[in-house]
Amino acid sequence: MKSPRRWAMQEKVAVAGIGFTRFAPVTPDVSYRELTYEAAVKAYEEAGIEPKDVDSFICTSEDFLEGYSIADEYCNDQLGAVLKPVQTITGEFLQSLAVGVMHILTGRFDIVVVQALSKASNVKTISEMVNFAFDPVLNRPLDLTPWFVAGLEMNRFLAEGRATREQCAAVVVKNRGNALLNPSAAYGAKLTVEQVLQSEPVAEPLRSLDIAQNADGAVVVVLCSPRIAPSLTDKPVWIRGVGWASDSPTLESRDWTDAVAVRLAADMAYRMAGIKCPAREIDFAEVNDEFSFKELQHLEALRLFGEGQAGWATENGITSLEGDLPVNPSGGALGVGHLFECSGAQKFVEVVLQLRGEAGARQVPGAGVGLAQSWRGVPTTTAAVAVLSAD
């Protein structure tokens, strides 16, 4: 069978509108329905549409994250999607986004809405929930805190000389510092490398400040075909490529150094977007930094930096807001908050804002091509990537 083909830059999908709520550690005043409604109202308003204009709705959630079964049942009223085609992707937002892109590329759907939500604050037993995703026979009986998996990976990554602990800490300092410039972010702070290195150990070499804290929030995105984009928005942002992939789900048979799934997902997205040299063609990136070292590992898997280079680049300001390739200008998960299945949505929204020139104090000058990348978190190796351009 022939390998997946190359795509011309003409195959693209427009972002006609985005809506998002604050990202906050708790949102006790509103239910999940009310939170999503707020994001949906903003997104539809921006795109100038009503729910009846939408051809398909895609929601993102996992039952055990919401705390009830068949989360799909409860996702549609607050999007105005009653008696409409609605589906739930039990995955990450960027995977739902890929499904939205596929809808439009079939030529049968013109306007598609994609949604994701985090009400992490409502989960009172977060580590038990994450633990519940482990293999019930081989891994869960070990009864360890689930972050041990990230600890193992970080240890391997450092041991292979791909980064130093100081460089990982520099990621934390950078991202939480960026978050101070982001009005939606929950965890902006001015930290030092020392503080990160001396924070409480969790699963060595992971320390507590290496780990993103959770946040609530909702995001709704309106996609449309290029044909009707001009009638919906005068500032469309274009999705040029999407990719997603999964490496081994089992702990016993995976690569502990490289984020292989991220590389496969990125290659697919780059192929679709016609990008041959990402390090030169991508202006900025929002990558998953749920754990500090992950940002470095992902940057290398995305081929934005060579092996062992991402840490050095961080230390030397290349990935800072003023640098050549700003990474996580929004503050990333470390600065904004970890949003579980909605993480990629926050990154996506940041990329859109940057490409529109609406990122305020954290605007990356001349932002023309941006990338959003997500990872589904411990214990998975699943990743997704989206490449967007301003024109």
Added chain:
Amino acid sequence: MREVIRMAYRKVAIVGAGMTKFVRRAQETGKELAYQAARMALDSCGMTLKDIECVVVGSAPDAFDGVHMKGEYLLNGAGGWRKPYMRHFVGGGTGVFAPIHGWLHVASGMFDTCLVVCSEKMSSCHPHPQGAFKTIFDHTTEQPLDPTLIWIFALEMNRYMQTYGITKEEIALVSVKNKKNAMDHPAAQLPMEITVEDVLNSEVLAWPVNRLDISPASDGAAAVVLASEHVAKRITDKPVWIAGVGWNLDTAYWATRDLAYPRYVEKAARMAYEMAGITDPRREIHVAEPYDPFDYKELHHMEGLLLADRGKAVEMLVEGKTQRDGELPVCPSGGLLGVGNPISAAGLMKVIEIFLQLRGEAGKRQVANEPRCGLAQAWGDLMQVGTVIVLRR
């Protein structure tokens, strides 16, 4: 302008299929069941995993397997390793939505082949898989009442019977028909010859639902291989085309709807019919596999699918028109009632049945009217979702 674009999407065919037996409890894990079904699907059309460009998986609530992010757990069994892999979930509608999700992958032009796998392992949930369904009700306004899954079927069945004056005796004929049809299905869990009296005399669970009105909880898996037109024609000389897809979700506020009619199934059906260019489903659909987790559902759904007038599907049943040798064979496979109900795999089993019927490969279950067009439909969530696929030779 919109019409032209509508026709431009790529044709997608089902070229291979596989499934495991459906059993009450399987020794295999969900991963192993997925592997068995996927392996058979690839073997059936002479393909290997290398030929597969992407994988989609459908599986019902994670609560059954007791694994959060169940899709991740199943992925290596489903062939998703180092491939674009995704799981969708629309409750009971998942089994028929699975090939639709796959269809999106191929019809978009992004992939030429797609492996669609549905794997279900309900038996791990103790003391009984049914218990997991308590959590599908609203956690604040309904769960404190300790509801059980059977409630929703009983409430809907009662409303349906009352609204159209249909009796339990008439409805029981569906169970009799399907369990008998299942005797010719090699994967069947509960094939049996029963009578209407057997159904009426079986244990009352939640009136008007008796034990023999319902399908069992099961473990099992099923898989199909999808291919774009030019690839399909190289793999098989009998591709079965996905002519139409439709899906629709109604409001979560289910107690504010009239449960006598599944309007969301109608909307899903219309979406699929429009795409398939079908204007007279009663004549253009030659064989149908509507979702039958409970016997009355077959009738309920036939009406939603516009294959019968409201309240009138029962007449077709009583007159024998829905038997395998009838005018419009319905559930020739034996359905969920006879073959079993490993939720997502059950829906895909129905799709596979239509695939086989259209190719003339349904063995003893082959219907008499030489069908060239058929449909499969699934239903789920809180009586909210309809998923429909129309297949054509």
Added chain:
Amino acid sequence: MELEKFELGATHFREEDLEEGRILSLHWKPNLKYAWDNGVAIGRYLAELKEGRIIARKCQKCRRIMLPPRMFCELCWRPTDEWVYVKDTGTVNTFSICYINWDASRLPEGVPPHIPAVIEIDGASPGMGILHKLGEVKPEEVRIGMRVKAVWRDPAEREGSITDILYFKPEGRE
């Protein structure tokens, strides 16, 4: 490719095989706890239930009076406009007589069956029902269309929950 030509997977075993140790198994009881934010609409709904009242929301555009209350009208796609108290009486839309528990175990001998029902509440829009149970009525007497009234829990014991209504009983009974 007839199914009959293939050897189908899945190997069955019986419950006894498990109980008698012929099949190895692992048990896990998850400890998963959630505290769902009720938000504005349900927060008020529950607070009013504690006071012995049922409250709904109205959308001026479609004029529906909705139960359970919601801050947005999902059909008109606009915020709802006002709180409306509705009655605690209603009509049975559908019901069932249930002999099993939520975990599929049978109710013990002598315990009366549960009677879940969808009750269309007076004062809300036609068809606007809620799920609840019926009580103080013989199963054979229940009818679709029957008029019922809420029986409230003792005020001191109410928690702000749907169970502050114990059940609905036939109207006109003391």
